[in-house]
Amino acid sequence: MFSSKSERLTPFYVMELLERAQELKRAGKSIIDLEIGEPDFPTAPHICKAAISALKAGETKYTHSLGLLELREAITQYYNRKFALEISPLQVIVTSGTSPALLLLFMGLLDRGDEVVMSNPYYACYPNFVEYLGGKPVFVHTSEDDGFGLKPDPVAQTLTGKTKAILINSPCNPTGYVMPPETLRGISEAADKVPVISDEIYQGLIYKGKDHSILEFTNNAFVLNGFSKLYAMTGWRLGYLVAPPEYIRPLQKLQQNFFICANSFVQHAGVAALLGPQEHVREMVGIYDERRKYILKRLKETGFGVGYEPQGAYYVLANARDFGGDSLHLSRCILEDAGVAVTPGIDFGEGAEGYLRFSYSNNLDNIREGMDRIDRYFNG
Template identity: 35%
Template sequence: MTYPLASRLDSVKPSPSMGAKLRVDQLRAAGRTIIDFTIGEPDFPTPSHIVEAGVSALTSGQTRYTASAGIPALRRAIAEKLERENGLTYGPEQLVVGCGAKNIIYSALAATVGDGDDVIVPAPYWVSYPDMVALHGGTPVIVQCDESAGFKLSADALDQAITPRTRWLILNSPNNPTGAIYSPEELKALADVLLRHPHVWLMTDEIYEHFSYGDVRHVSIAAVEPKLKDRLLIVNGVSKAYAMTGWRIGYGAGPVPLIKAITLLLTQSVSCATTVSQVAAVTALQGPQDCVAEAKALFQARRDRMVELLDKIPGIRCPRPDGAFYAFVSVAGLIGARTTSGKTLADDLDVIMFFLDEAGVAAIDGSSYGAPGYVRMSFATSIEQIEAGCSALAQAISSLVTAPTTLKETNHA
């Protein structure tokens, strides 16, 4: 007997990140040693003072339903964080807590996007944006942002993409998968375009905000252009900064009508975020922040080592990311090469399977992020794993049946 499924599912693809994790788990279960560069989360535990707050919440009986928008203490902590770190003022009625940042993004699109609506998504993009737009009947309008432009959306490209049907622009900075971070000047240029198109709303995904390296700093567009605040939804959470991915706490800050609409959907979907996780998130936001600074320093050291090693491998070019914890690596120099078994690497999908089969290294294809010819590699893993993985890749690539000069010419381009 077959069971009919809703036609809306036809537009949805499985998450490549979750698929990669499953593939790694299966290979490890079969006895393979796999170095995993697919990881989209910190590889260290949640800081102990946050865990202790969660345990205390359990033992004190804080295990019941909460208000769908989140407990008052957490919304106050979020408001304090936004003022302290971003220079932004939001009241509790302008804040909503969800089961992770993804839950907030999904609910916001569900509340606002319908048939015939366009949502501008700069590419490379986080894999879920286009699918979530399509799931709600909208059309993701993909705007390619090349490496030559720093993988960032220009004001001219945005202006050309906007039509009367445009409902949202989704902006992710620091970016997954590229690590690109928009400067205040770049944000102001984008804001000026949006001010000329008052029907377009802006969603900023700032989940990686604490991970910026060198002299580059994350700035919220609301601080650059306050006039956008009445049609801006800021999405953030505690998952990345505090190694709390499994606690599932994200939040949105925006105009009251939109926050009410998101909250309404939460009442009929998840009811509320987990109480224990909300209590722990209060401690994360209000407690000592040394753990965030330590994580940032650790990721910067890992970034530097991964970029250094990858850029030495013929056929690979690794732009240095300014933020997040991913390297977005060009593998254009490997496409067209043949393996010793006679298989031609026709695209980045073939390349990641070659990495997995021949080097025991797992990565995610750039095509899943709207950027063929690239591969995403996470440096949210130890220096030892980074060194071992890059060594394995270099050895595997050296076995390709390709003229060395062909590969070498693409290096450091």
């Protein structure tokens, strides 16, 4: 009954695991969540206040399809100040999250058989976006020994006449890899005339070194970003796409037809997030870093392999091959028998099979309890 392309869509295992974890909790079982990539922090009060004021002021109508000019200006101010750029509000499209921005962009770019180069492991949904729209993901395998880093040379070797884009994600989900500036430059050069799509949703969540944007290295790039992670706003559904000027009009037509615009009062909250105080962000980053150090220590003590210590986002992709090669089976056992939810590596491609992804977007007490349970489960 459903279209064959819908039937072919792979499940997002982490969501299935989350749903099973919720079921177990409802049945009275204690479960620790280390699976979901969602900040445990509440959205800052000044951001909530801005949304409430907008609602009270009647900001409940459709907005401009590209988004409120005030928000597009705040986004460009943020990028221009942080990375010494000169992007214009006319290059920005506001969306209801980074996910719709990905959909919009791939709808705009892909014809049947067009290729998109990406790393493997990858963010679970990337190949599904591409395949659903008739494109073909082309994988470049990265390994733990190399810090899961995507390198320019292998990327260059995969380019064909059908390559429509190179998709990168730094800081990376699921590996926590942060691409150094020389690699961003190298990939921009290797791309030649092919545009680079840079998913920068974890930008700002970085524990060593300096943040970078692809736009420092090339103008032939699309940047995806959103408010879910850095501003702890997952449920608000707000994101954006920065594109070269010539792509805006075709993307705008897609937005008008398929999405109309992003939520109006939420866009006002976005302005407050970008232009308001940033102290709460610095505090969150400091706390994530503490948790990162703690979970890395505990994972190693428990017997997981951690060949690469993540530098950004809030994930560790830990090698669990000593405990079994089938990551889906392993994560189901850990959930049912130890009461801890972790994400199976297979969610992120066969390059991550044999690994488990641990998220440290949960508080230190829960991480400690979760790691105690896993340690007892494997080591008695």
